[in-house]
Amino acid sequence: MSAGLSLRGLSKAYVPGKPVLRDITLDFAPEGVTAIIGPSGTGKSTLIRCINRLVEPSGGQVLLDGQDLVPLRGRELRLARRRIGMVFQEYNLVERLSVMENLLSGRLGYVPLWRAWLRKYPAEDIARAFELLDAVGLPDHATRRADALSGGQRQRVGIARALMQRPALLLADEPTSSLDPRTAVEVMELLTTLTQREQVPVIINIHNVELAKRYCGRIIGMHQGAVVFDGPPEALEASHLQLIYGGEGWQE
Amino acid sequence: MTRTAFTPNWTARGALLALALYCVFAVTQLDISWARILTGFGEGGRFLARMWPPNFERWDTLVEGMLESIQIAVLSSVAGIILSLPLGLMAARNLSPAWVSAPVRGFIALCRSLHYVIVAILFVKAVGFGALAGVAALTVASMGFIAKLFAEAIEEISMKQVEAVRATGAGPAGVLLYGVLPQVASRFVGFCIYQLDSNLRNSTLVGIVGAGGIGGTLFAAFKRFDYDFVAAILLSIIALIFLAELVSARVRKALQ
Known part of the structure; x- marks a missing residue:
């Protein structure tokens, strides 16, 4: 029984015979930020989604604190999912709901349905939501509708929603790819400091190698569904990037 | 060239x-x-x-018939909407598996395939003359119409929002409440108002085949050649429909 997340021989093929993930075995410490880098279509998103089972793995194990999530179904799966927060590339906020409702939707795995329906959330959940709104720098936005926010603001709400779950693990799928460079840095900064403060380990899919090196303690490079680099940012060299992304001319 | x-x-x-x-x-x-x-x-x-001038002398019969029509319209709309909610959800191909959605779609198509007057005749034969047959017929017609619109609205939602709610560990009902409903609620209300509107119109006709409402009064007046009373009935129906049109336009505007 080890704390944190472990992947054992994880594989996924959407079409039989064409694996997107090939036999991934990785261990993640229960703290710190890990970046997964790699070209588009190399299975980074699939890998992240296999962890919280938004995508069904074809084989292997996903062990969270020693419990294999792959065979879970129904209620057990939902109990496991509520411990895993997720931040999305396109924020995936419920556009027609208020910021507060979006945050509280992070508690849907915990509160009874009638409470969620009537918006009668426990006072501590609401207090926590306000606390997180302050933390992500949107103290006055609780009653704004999500579709009235800018991209950067939406992603801040997305981060707050994920943290509302009090997750044991946070997954981020290209959280900065839809943002302008400056907002991307701000969001990365926020994501890493907040999760550090709350001691939540993070796994981030990210396109931007510079951001990955700057904010992440560990970098995993993927190429064609397999891990080809795994180490601290300092160890990541041009030769590794060639291995991950292929070619060479683009690096100058 | x-x-x-x-x-x-x-x-x-x-x-x-x-x-x-x-x-x-x-x-x-x-x-x-x-x-x-x-x-x-x-x-x-x-x-x-x-027909001229319209004869409102028998206004009590007229009012009675109009009220019955309105009751038929409201009851059939409410019943149709309540039944359409689960039907629409089950018929939506993005949320329901094919073995559920295909037969439900078939059922909805069946509800739509017969004109409501024909359905009303069937119900008059089955349950007897009166408003019950009218309510039943228009309920079937409403189901065929709004369940299909509901299903189409659900099929157009953004699955990204649904995925995000699912990722929080929400159960199926939680996903519906937070991921699906907010995306379709205002369109659903619009459909419902539209349906109430057209049921008001339709409820004035089902009486002709004996399914209750002002239509029965109208048909009787025709048969007795009371054309001035016919005119009075027609004017009342037109007034009712105009009023309904105004109200629903208001409501739909408020929704946007």
Whole structure:
């Protein structure tokens, strides 16, 4: 029984015979930020989604604190999912709901349905939501509708929603790819400091190698569904990037 | 050498010619002659003259019939909407598995396939004369209509929002409440108002086949040649529909 997340021989093929993930075995410490880098279509998103089972793995194990999530179904799966927060590339906020409702939707795995329906959330959940709104720098936005926010603001709400779950693990799928460079840095900064403060380990899919090196303690490079680099940012060299992304001319 | 900028569409030209020829053929087949049209208009003039002035003397019968129509419309709309919610959800191909959505779609199509007057006749034969048959017939018609619209609205939602709610560990009902409902709620309300609107209209007709409401009164007045009372009924129906139109336009505007 080890704390944190472990992947054992994880594989996924959407079409039989064409694996997107090939036999991934990785261990993640229960703290710190890990970046997964790699070209588009190399299975980074699939890998992240296999962890919280938004995508069904074809084989292997996903062990969270020693419990294999792959065979879970129904209620057990939902109990496991509520411990895993997720931040999305396109924020995936419920556009027609208020910021507060979006945050509280992070508690849907915990509160009874009638409470969620009537918006009668426990006072501590609401207090926590306000606390997180302050933390992500949107103290006055609780009653704004999500579709009235800018991209950067939406992603801040997305981060707050994920943290509302009090997750044991946070997954981020290209959280900065839809943002302008400056907002991307701000969001990365926020994501890493907040999760550090709350001691939540993070796994981030990210396109931007510079951001990955700057904010992440560990970098995993993927190429064609397999891990080809795994180490601290300092160890990541041009030769590794060639291995991950292929070619060479683009690096100058 | 001349170049052609536009290619002639011979298929369309041929189809238009065929349509024109068919119309001429149909007119001769149905014995619609100039003389027939003239006598028809003459009769129509006399008919209109007998309708004027509208006779509101039997206003109590009129009001009774109108109220029954309104009750039929409201009851059938409410029942139709309540039944359409689960049907629409089950028929949505993005949320329901094919073995559920396909038969439900079939059922909805069945509800739509027969005109509501035919359904009303069937119900009159099955459950007897009166408002119950009208309510049942219009409920079926409403289901066929709004369940389909509900399903289409659900199929157009963004699955990203649904995925995000699912990722929080929410159960199926939680996903519906937070991921699906907010995306479709305002459109659903619009459909419901539209349906109430058209049920008001439809409820004035089902009475003609004995399914309750003002239509029965209207049909009886026709049969007794009380054309001035017919005029009064028609004016009342028009007023009701206009009023409903105004109210629903208001509500729909408020929703946006």
